[in-house]
Amino acid sequence: xxxxxxxxxSHELDVSPEMPLLWALRDRxxxxxxxxxxxxxxxGACTVHIDGEAARSCSIMVGEAxxxxxxxxxxxxxxxxxxxxxxxxxLDVVQCGYCQSGQIMSxxxxxxxxxxxxxxDIDLSMEGNICRCGTYVRIRHxxxxxxxxxx
Amino acid sequence: xxxxNFSNSGAVDNSRRDFLKSAAAAAGAFxxxxxxxxxxxxxxxxxxxxxxxxxxxxxxxxxxNSVTVLSKHFEMGQGVTTGLATMVAEELGADWSGVRFEFxxxxxxxxxxxxxxxxxxxxxxxxxxxxWEQMRKVGAAARMMFIAAAAAxxxxxxxxxxxxxxxxxxTRSGRKANLGELAVDAMHMPVPKxxxxxxxxxxxxxxxxxxxxxxxxxxxxxAIFALDMxxxxxxxxxxxxxxxxxxxxxxxxxxxxxxxxxxxxxxQVPAGVAVxxxxxxSAIRGREALKVTWDDSxxxxxxxxxxxxxxxxxxKQPGISAEGRGDAAAGLARAAKTVEAEYTFPFLAHAxxxxxxxxxxxxxxxxEIWSGSQLQSLDQMVAAQILGMKPEQIKINxxxxxxxxxxxxxxxxxxxxxxxxxxxAIGGRAPVHVxxxxxxxxxxxxxxxxxxxxxxxxxxxxxQISGWQHTVVSKSIFKGTGLEAMAVKGGVDNxxxxxxxxxxxxxxxxxxxxxxxxxxxxVLWFRSVGNTHTAYVMETMMDELAHLAGKDPVALxxxxxxxxxxxxxxxxxxxxxxxxxxxxxxxxxxxxxxxxSFNTSVAMVADVSVNQAKLKVERIVAAVDCGVAIDPDVxxxxxxxxxxxxxxxxxxxxxxxxxxxxxxxxxxxxxPTRMREMPKVxxxxxxxxxxxxxxxxxxxxxLAPAIANAIAAATGKRLRALPFxxxxxx
Amino acid sequence: MRCGNCHNDIxxxxxxxxxxxxxxxxxxxxxxxxxxxxxxxxxxxxxPKLNGNRDGEALIKHMEDEPLVLYGWHPGKGREPxxxxxxxxxxxxxxxVAGGMACPN
Numbered sequence: 001x002x003x004x005x006x007x008x009x010s011h012e013l014d015v016s017p018e019m020p021l022l023w024a025l026r027d028r029x030x031x032x033x034x035x036x037x038x039x040x041x042x043x044g045a046c047t048v049h050i051d052g053e054a055a056r057s058c059s060i061m062v063g064e065a066x067x068x069x070x071x072x073x074x075x076x077x078x079x080x081x082x083x084x085x086x087x088x089x090x091l092d093v094v095q096c097g098y099c100q101s102g103q104i105m106s107x108x109x110x111x112x113x114x115x116x117x118x119x120x121d122i123d124l125s126m127e128g129n130i131c132r133c134g135t136y137v138r139i140r141h142x143x144x145x146x147x148x149x150x151x
Numbered sequence: 152x153x154x155x156n157f158s159n160s161g162a163v164d165n166s167r168r169d170f171l172k173s174a175a176a177a178a179g180a181f182x183x184x185x186x187x188x189x190x191x192x193x194x195x196x197x198x199x200x201x202x203x204x205x206x207x208x209x210x211x212x213x214x215x216n217s218v219t220v221l222s223k224h225f226e227m228g229q230g231v232t233t234g235l236a237t238m239v240a241e242e243l244g245a246d247w248s249g250v251r252f253e254f255x256x257x258x259x260x261x262x263x264x265x266x267x268x269x270x271x272x273x274x275x276x277x278x279x280x281x282x283w284e285q286m287r288k289v290g291a292a293a294r295m296m297f298i299a300a301a302a303a304x305x306x307x308x309x310x311x312x313x314x315x316x317x318x319x320x321x322t323r324s325g326r327k328a329n330l331g332e333l334a335v336d337a338m339h340m341p342v343p344k345x346x347x348x349x350x351x352x353x354x355x356x357x358x359x360x361x362x363x364x365x366x367x368x369x370x371x372x373x374a375i376f377a378l379d380m381x382x383x384x385x386x387x388x389x390x391x392x393x394x395x396x397x398x399x400x401x402x403x404x405x406x407x408x409x410x411x412x413x414x415x416x417x418x419q420v421p422a423g424v425a426v427x428x429x430x431x432x433s434a435i436r437g438r439e440a441l442k443v444t445w446d447d448s449x450x451x452x453x454x455x456x457x458x459x460x461x462x463x464x465x466x467k468q469p470g471i472s473a474e475g476r477g478d479a480a481a482g483l484a485r486a487a488k489t490v491e492a493e494y495t496f497p498f499l500a501h502a503x504x505x506x507x508x509x510x511x512x513x514x515x516x517x518x519e520i521w522s523g524s525q526l527q528s529l530d531q532m533v534a535a536q537i538l539g540m541k542p543e544q545i546k547i548n549x550x551x552x553x554x555x556x557x558x559x560x561x562x563x564x565x566x567x568x569x570x571x572x573x574x575x576a577i578g579g580r581a582p583v584h585v586x587x588x589x590x591x592x593x594x595x596x597x598x599x600x601x602x603x604x605x606x607x608x609x610x611x612x613x614x615q616i617s618g619w620q621h622t623v624v625s626k627s628i629f630k631g632t633g634l635e636a637m638a639v640k641g642g643v644d645n646x647x648x649x650x651x652x653x654x655x656x657x658x659x660x661x662x663x664x665x666x667x668x669x670x671x672x673x674v675l676w677f678r679s680v681g682n683t684h685t686a687y688v689m690e691t692m693m694d695e696l697a698h699l700a701g702k703d704p705v706a707l708x709x710x711x712x713x714x715x716x717x718x719x720x721x722x723x724x725x726x727x728x729x730x731x732x733x734x735x736x737x738x739x740x741x742x743x744x745x746x747x748s749f750n751t752s753v754a755m756v757a758d759v760s761v762n763q764a765k766l767k768v769e770r771i772v773a774a775v776d777c778g779v780a781i782d783p784d785v786x787x788x789x790x791x792x793x794x795x796x797x798x799x800x801x802x803x804x805x806x807x808x809x810x811x812x813x814x815x816x817x818x819x820x821x822x823p824t825r826m827r828e829m830p831k832v833x834x835x836x837x838x839x840x841x842x843x844x845x846x847x848x849x850x851x852x853x854l855a856p857a858i859a860n861a862i863a864a865a866t867g868k869r870l871r872a873l874p875f876x877x878x879x880x881x
Numbered sequence: 882m883r884c885g886n887c888h889n890d891i892x893x894x895x896x897x898x899x900x901x902x903x904x905x906x907x908x909x910x911x912x913x914x915x916x917x918x919x920x921x922x923x924x925x926x927x928x929p930k931l932n933g934n935r936d937g938e939a940l941i942k943h944m945e946d947e948p949l950v951l952y953g954w955h956p957g958k959g960r961e962p963x964x965x966x967x968x969x970x971x972x973x974x975x976x977x978v979a980g981g982m983a984c985p986n
Contacts, residue, residue, distance in 0.1 A: 023432040032379035033372020038589040042818040055886040064889040073372035096228030097369025098504040098553030123827035134795015136829040
């Protein structure tokens, strides 16, 4: 049995320790806000927070994640999360929206650690999150806007 | 409040009668990719195709005063649900903050795409264009019905009643009621036969930036895509498909697969061998342990180089001629200078972020599907055929799509067919979720075809283009499909040559011929279809000819667009806003491209910096004329997005074949554009009162040629293949 | 992003193909051995300023026990392991250390 602490709740799962956290979240806990895009940590659609850091849940196994603090898009909270979500909404960043959970999760970690990110900081931190609809112009703008609102 | 029950009232029958009349007239006028421009449609059929506008079919007013618009179109990120709702809300007088959307039932009798004939579907950048009158009439009719209901209730003249911000007011007395309070009465009023629409000067929603209706769900993880669907007792299925197109299952061994925890069944279907499991991970692991041997006898076994060589061989003979202009051969014969060039374009995968997938549940009297369905009518027909049912027995719940770029509309409903095949193979004993992994997606076919062009163009002594001979080799997208009759004319698939044969440039002498490449590799329309390659050839060749003639590339376009003032305006606007003509400095180049597709004109000016083999696209300035921009912010987003989407196509994307097998498999070797590569983007929209045309696709075609022309300006080198090969620059 | 945000301490991820092992990290730049001649490589391995301040015994222990080194023999799906058996490498290292850690010229 593996115990996962997700969004403040403990869950006992009878699963192999090798199961990617992504599938435990989606198929066992029905938290479908975290998405499957590539299964190989290349696209960032599966990004969650583990102990406050941006992790690719398709790549982290449940055996690894056991006992750590896991937060998904459904349970983000706090000033930074509010600033990011609010900027995303004001600027209508989304198109198909499938990558945006991961984008938001990555952006929150960036702003948690750096309240005044430069364009280069954004390039580096958001490198792992692919958007096929090409919303990058607005993602960048939203991160700057969120940073301004947190200043 | 809403009802899709036709027997309700005579008024419903009126609009239904009109609909059936136009559907019959429109059958056979299926236009995907809108190969016929709107003036032709209007002329040919005596008016734009009409559709039903009974508000009960498209609107639901809640007791809480919410206004839910039922969208007949599929939302894949292009903003269509916001656009449709805007048109309805404008005419109704709804408060935008209370407007919502839901997807309409899959029923072509009510929800057909008016430009597609009797088919429900989204594509060809046609949604706003086809529903421009219809959706506004829905709102206007609803407004009249609310006024009538209030007038009856309050015993006052309707002329004294207004509807604004979802509140109905009798102006003289000040008496008010909101839409929710009057809805039951209003929605049962007779649907008016004559509906007047607001003049543009009275618009307060159309033409403004409105908060997208799908933003809240998509920024909180709440939005549901097909991959997120579950049904009680559902099994997840992944299919092992052949690694060569045209191969079939010879035999399979599921011994190891069945040992995997969670695997429930393994069944053969026409698409391959399906592994069914209790959850996605078990299915994926189960498939990995599956052994399949293939019958390759009918499969494509060639490599990319061999296929391209076969294209060159085909070009040695004349192809099938498309409709041309004047006498290209004579024009070339008297040319003072000529340019001849070959261009190649690789197979491309749509690679939407959400891989193909869908849920199907079989019942005794029908089947129910949950999927990101883009061509509902075709999906229904194909699923019905496989299940031995009638199309109307297949209920499709359309869900949000995690991108499509054309993939979710399939000429053969391939991925929907798989759902039907698998659930049928297990006797319908459980609902089935067929899921494609990213590898399945990259290797699963339905690609933008590999295409080769050969152009010979000449300019006369005065620098005029005297002749243009153009040959294209490509597998046809439409031939051999149920939609063939619609896009193939005189043996030529229009989608192969759109943007060439119908170029708006006044080319007096133009000859176009086509060769159909044969291969089992499956192909499909890919965001802007033929324009993905034709625009590149047209616009880079135009640039070359301009330089050859000593003319400014923008001036050359303007000289060729004197008969098209709207298109010329777009050219001018992009040039002006980009500072065209000003020096860009060394190591930098500025290039121009213009393309008209899906009835919309887009011009782009690209600024690049080139340092040996290192290319950076610094800025794109775009101008667009799409008629009335229902929401200019959505239009801007579509152009920005098209640039982000198309950039990696220019820089690196290609699917290559070795011995018939695709060499790429995931985002490492088929890498989309990344944040750091995105240029600065400026979008300028021509203010227009013309009817809206498309915006989902038109931003794609001009990007690559604008960049190529900028590279040529910086380095003097011409790139005649995509993706760019800059190794010669190093 | 930290290495551990994708790479698992508990080992390779067979589903995503992500390699893993305890202390997953890139080696420091001082241990950039690719392209070195055998002679230069030998000198780099035994230099405490470049090898993480290790003497002979510590080098043997490192080759024997360090999870990140052992990874080389269990690299995960789609990767080839080190072509020489692990026991052999340890044996050769012990011989080399016992012999005074001589290097070619």
